[in-house]
Each structure stands twice: as C-alpha cells, then as structure tokens.
Amino acid sequence: MTIAQTSPAAVPFAELDALTIGTVAVPGDRAYDALTSPWNVAVPVRPAAVLAAHDAQDVVEAVQFAARHGIRVTPQATGHGPMADLTTELLVTTKELDEVVVHSEEGWARAGAGVKWLAVVEAAAPHGLAPLSGSITDVGIVGYTTGGGLGPMARTYGLAIDQVRAIEVVTGDGVLRRVTPTEHPELFFALRGAKGMLGIVTAIEFDLVRQPRFYGGSLWFDGADAPAVIDAWRAWSAELPEEGTTSFALFQLPAMDGVPPMLAGRLTLSVRYVWTGSAEDGERRFAAMRAAAPVILDDVADKPYTAIDSVHTDPLDPTPAYEAGQVLTDFPAEAAAALLALTGPGVASPQILVEVRQLGGAFARPGEHPAAFASRAAAYSLLVVGISEIPGVEDHAAAILDAMAPWVGGNRLPNFTFTPEEYVDAYDEVTLARLRRALRTYDPEGVMTIGGVLS
Template sequence: MSSVDRAATIDPPIDPETVTELATRIQGPVLTPADEAYDAERSGNQTARRHHPDLIVGATGAADVQAAVTFAREHGLPVAVQGTGHASAAVAADGGLLITTSRMQGVRVSPGTGTAWVAAGTRWDQVIHEAAAAGLAPLSGSAPGVGVVSYTLGGGLGLLSRRYGFAADHVRSIDVVTADGRLRQVSAEADPDLFWALRGGRDNFGVVTGIELDLMPVTTIYGGGLFFPADSITEVFDAYVRWTAHLPDEMTSSIAMIAFPDAPMLPPPLRGRYVAHVRITYSADDLRPGADLVAPLRELEPFIDTVKEMPYTAGGTIHNDPPVPGAFESFTALLHDFDSTGVHALFALAGPQAAVPHVIELRHLGGRLANPPAVGNAVGGRHARYAINVISRLERAELSEIRPAHERIFAALEPWVVGRTLNFLNGADDAKYVRSAYEPKDYQRLTEIKAAYDPENLFRLNHNIPPAGSQGS
C-alpha cells in the first residue's frame, strides 16, 4: 500500500498528497494507523496506555521535529511527544500527531566543565557509561533504562537526590522546538521564562531535542538492598520512617512493599513472597559512615543484604526495576510527613492480605531537594518529606479492581498528602491532579508562559497546562 493509500485511512482524513509531501521533508518514518510499523512506533514502557495518533513522525533530529511541528500547526493537529526508555504516554491521546524521539541519541561529556549534552532519545545508561570514563556521574534515576529528557524535565528523583537535589535543578541549557516551529536554545540568559517553565513543565512548551546538564564528581557509592519477610514488614516500615528523621543529606533511600509473583526469572528467595525492600544509596567523599548509618536497619535481620561499596555504574542493581515493558496502573502523592498511624492505615489496605497485589514505594525526600536551586524552575513539592507511589500490574488484577483499591489507599493517606509529583502521574483524572504538582503561584506563571509560547495549546496531549485565559486554566 502506498503512503497515499495509507493516508486516506485517517479519520478525519488528511489529504494524502499533503502527508506524502510531509514525508519528503522528514528523514525518519512518517506512519499512519495502516502502517505495519505503527503499533511498534507508538508503544512504550507502559503498554496499557498507548497513543492512537492520526500520524506518527519518527524524528531523527531537530529538523524533523521542526517540520513535524510546523505541519501539525498548519493542519490543526495537537502534538504529543514520546521519548525512549520509560517515557511512554502520560495520557493516551486519540488523534493528533505523535513525535517519537527514540532515534535521537547521543552523549557528549565535557570533563573540563563537568557537564554533558544529551540528545532527546538518550537513556540514562548511555550517560552513566560515558560520564564514568571521566570520573563523573549524572543525577540519574533508579532505573538506568529511563529516558533522560522526560525524567529531568519532570523534576527527576534519583539515587543522589538528597545530596544534590532534583535533576532539573542542574540543567544548563535546553534545545527546544516551540509551537511556531522555531528551534531555540534556552538558558538562564536566553529565553529565561521558557527555561524556567520547561524545567518542571515538561512537554507543555515544546519538543525538546537536546539538553545540557551538570555531572557530579561521584564514582563510588555505598548502596544496595535490604529484604525483610512479610511477618516483619509493619515493624520494618515503622522503623524506616523513624530512621529517616535524622539522616544526613548524603543518604538517599526508599522502602518498597512488593508482592512478588512466583516467576522463574526471579531469584528463588523472592519467588511468590511478599517482602519489604529498603533501597540504600549513600554518597559522600568518605563512604565509611555509611555502614554505621545502615546498622539500625540491619539489626532488624534482613534475609537478603546486598548493601556494599559499588561503582555508580552498578546503581541500577539497587532497585532492580523491571527492564521490560508492561501494563500497569499507578498513582502518586507527596506527603508532608508520615508516622505509625499512616503506616498502619496503609497496611490495612495494601498489606500481604490485600486482594489486589501492589508495589508500594515510600521515597525519603528532604535534604537538597528542599532547597531552591541556583537558577529557579517550576518543580513543585520541595516542602514534602516523602513521595509515595502505588503500582499495580494489570496481568495480576483487573482495572476494575485496581482503581477502587488505589482510591481507598489514597483516601486513607489524605491527611498527609500535600501534592503530586508529575513524573509518576499515570493519566487517570489527569487534569484534576496536574495543578497539584505545582505551587499555586508557579502554576499561574506556567499558564501565562504557555499563553506566550503556545497560545493555541498545540502541545496538549500530555499532563496539560492550558494557556492563561483559556477554559481550564
């Protein structure tokens, strides 16, 4: 079938000759729903929530992105962006034009300045590898397969967060194509309002094609995991919350409750078990205090203890996040505090006895995360002490069971909730929660910058921030 015939299947139809003409200006693929490669191109880490666009442009560089954005604006098509790694659809969009950036990969490390320029489709494992050769490390997340750009522009909570702050706080410059089709390099000096908004506002303001970010002088960490059995989870969770009350900024950690399936790919000690998994990353010039800090948790007698000195390049083993795509439903909240009352409320709904199996992770915040960055940005939630995420895989429960279970959990946590974190929102009731990811004055400023750079809300197939003066702003 020719591209002209394929274009004719779009509803509402786009003139086939127009689509063919677009393809002559794009180096990457231009796909419609009739193309064999369409499904693979629109699929990401989250297989339960995929875009259904009228057109997909598989961009190979900034020129492809400019041509795609210009085409979308001229033909009244809203734009969605999908990166690589875990950067899948935040909100499943019907129609419009989807730009995928997975072909845009590359890392340039500058040891003299301690920075790296990273192309839009690059994953953290690529940056970690290149930075390590210079004795440096990025502010990457728990999973090395996560895409750099969407993670960073959504804030970026990672292995070194309490020591260095959000990844977004350490962005030097951003290459972005805005709604007028113009490629801009924005920074604190050039387009400072747009620079402020992108760091926290993600793809609401344009399609990022590259990013320059700081690297840290880190080569070795004291890190790993402590695993505890189901019959001690409440005690361990309670102890973990108390333990976090007086930690130095150099210690970044979280605790997860995990109902492991009885699957052969898992280590035998974990198969079919409900466990607590404490994740530890201690980063300092002197790593020796790390063992003393972890000692109170070791006294609770974990049945697996992998915490040790390791190269930062092995940091992905701490959380051991699944590297393969999957179908899941998740939700998130930021908490001003947490205590034994909250722990017991959580366990009553989501402990080993729960009908719906979940992965529940409580991340300790504070430290440098609580401080404003040298160059301000839109990232919210700096006053929160914890972030909690609940993830439920659809192959283990029906959506009709999962969503009510999540609603009950977060209703019980409501006394501690102070907001949301954008990167972990999963699309359900999205418009209701996006505003709560920001400070009120920052959200208002975001809508005003949106009105200046994207007054027609071309970039709306996302965690959308509408332009000031429009319905919903």
C-alpha cells in the same frame, strides 16, 4: 490559545512524510506499532500518525505542519510516561536523537532527546563522574528531567533540573530555540518541571557530579516483618544526614526470570539506600536497618555508580501497569498502620509495589535558577504500581490513597502524575500563572497537546 480543529482523517500526512527525513507512519503501516508502543503497554497509544524524527529539523517541520493543519502534537522519547488521552493526533518520537557527549574536564554532558541514562552513566563513569539519573538507567533523560528528576541521590544533590545548563527545544510556535538561564529565561523556568507542555526537547545539557562510587543497594525482609521494619525505618531515616537517600517498598513479585527465588511469590519489603559519603560511614549508618529484623537478601555494599540500578531494582521489561501516587506531608506511625492495613502481611493486595520515599535534604532547597517545580515542601512520596490486568487493582489503589488522605498535602510530583487532570495539581498558583504566560508566548496557537491541560 486553541487551534482550529481538523479531523485527523482529513490531514495529509503524506505531506509531512515528504518534508521530513524520519519515518512517518499511520495505523496499518508496518512501522506504526513499533513506533507508538510505550513502555507501559497497558496505555493504548494510538495517534492518527507518528513521526520518528531523524533530527531537530524534522521536529520543526512536524510542529509547523501540525499548526497548518489544525492538529495537536505530543512528544514521546522512551515512552515511560504515556497518557492515552494526550496522544490522539500527531505523536513525535525522538528516540533516534541519540547524541551523547561527556565533557569530563568541565564536568558536564550533552544528550539527545532519545538517550537513556545508561549511556551517560557509562560514558561518565571512567572519569569518576555521574549524572543525577533516575531510579533505573533505562529511563529517558528528557522526560525524567523535564518532570523534575527525583533520583536515588536526591537528598544529597537535589533534582536533575537543578543541574541543567541548556535545553534545545522546538516550541509550539515551530521555532527551534536554545534555552539557558539568560536566553529565554521564562522558557528555561517552564521547561524544567512542566514536562512537554511548551515544546519538544531535542537535546539537553547538564552538569555531572563527582561520585565514582556509592554505598548502597537494597535490603530485603519477609513481609511478615514489615510493621517492625517500617517502624525502624521511620525512626532511622528521621536522623539520616543528607548524604543518605532512602525509601522502602512492599513487593509482591511473581516467579520469573530475574527475580531471586527467595523473593518470588510472597510479600517482601525492600529498604533502598544510597550513601554518597565514605563506605565506612555508610555501613555504620545502615547498621540499624540490618538489625531491624531477619534479613532474607542483603545487597547493600560499596559499589561503582554504574551499579545504581541495584538500589530500586525496577523492572526493565515493558509492563502493563496501573500507577497512582501522591506526596505526603508526614509519615507517622498512624500513616504506616493505614498503609499496612491495605498492603501489609495477611492482606490480599493486588499491587506489585507500594513505595514510600523520604524526601527533604537538597531536594527541598530551590536550585540556583527558579524552575516550574512546586513539590519541594513534600516530606515523602507515595507510589502504587499494580498490574492493570488484575481485577480490582484501580479500586484498591484508590483505597490506598483515600487511607493516606490525612497526610497528603502539597503539589504532586510531575513525574508521578498519571492522568491529564492531575497535571494542574502539580503546580501552585504562581507557577501555573507563569506557565500559562509562557504558553501564550511560545505556543500561541495551542499546538502542544500537554499544554492544553492548563488552558
């Protein structure tokens, strides 16, 4: 299942340029840096060549070209999940595939592979509909969804993969296929959870939910109150019905545009909350957290779904980030204490964000159609994000994961997997076996770089 390797320097990329409408660029070309630069600017994405596909046929030509010349292909849409080790040969970026269609009467949408969630959120909102978008609508739909799609309404509606109706994809054998639960069912299983292992998605269709508004946002506390607030959050969230999805995050935000002055240059704690039921019930449910400690900023209110980014307050601008994560089986008082010992008040932590998300609810229930997502038994997720340029940030992140080891268990979230070696840990043995069979069927020559991590 491996292609005969060719030195990228010997590959005639001018041939690919002649076969495609989109732009082909190699190092030194004016367009190269703009086409290859990911959102996480700390990851050096330097392929031998990049194709900015104009349409699905361009993607077909690229995959077939790669197979002929013995090189591997990696897809990239918005560049939010790059891995330098996987982007050394031909990178195919699908940013230009920007189709967006909302079928409001039937309650579903179609999006090209280059579309970010914001476009669908804005197109669906006038009809009282919403997609199961990510924690920030600047994230691309395809990468997020094919990695599972854990969003701010996950406990109510489950994962984004559970809403997928159809996927159009160029598989590693260079064939454009339309994949549904009944057409290529093994591929439908694999694409929903295995990210870009099987091919390059060109379009995706998914159901929307009727959620014109939500009650939620972020509630901010001083870092000195973090132990009391986390203790209250643990007890409160344990009783939270499925209408509520929540997380907390320890922040160390710099003084910069977009950061409220009362949050800058200090340790703070944000409790994030989305309630999909009535605003009155949501406010009543949240009263216990408002009473946990003195509040320094309260942005929890009844809002239109177009304000969903206010919940997680993720950054928009490209960032040189170092990220690490795991899933947890539990988050008892001992786990909170271990986390705070390395990230809490009075500690010199180099991390800008340390997040714990409560899972469960609809997240834990398999969707109507089986998918290559093996993390549903996880009770919480842990995410650590630091600025890569800060000395010691990687060692400190490793120390956090080591401290949380007694509560780590289960399979990683594919979208919170940051190195090729971690990918295998995202799947159980049954899922791995199905993925390997699908790779043998749909990418027999091993053209897709990401699929190679399972071989």
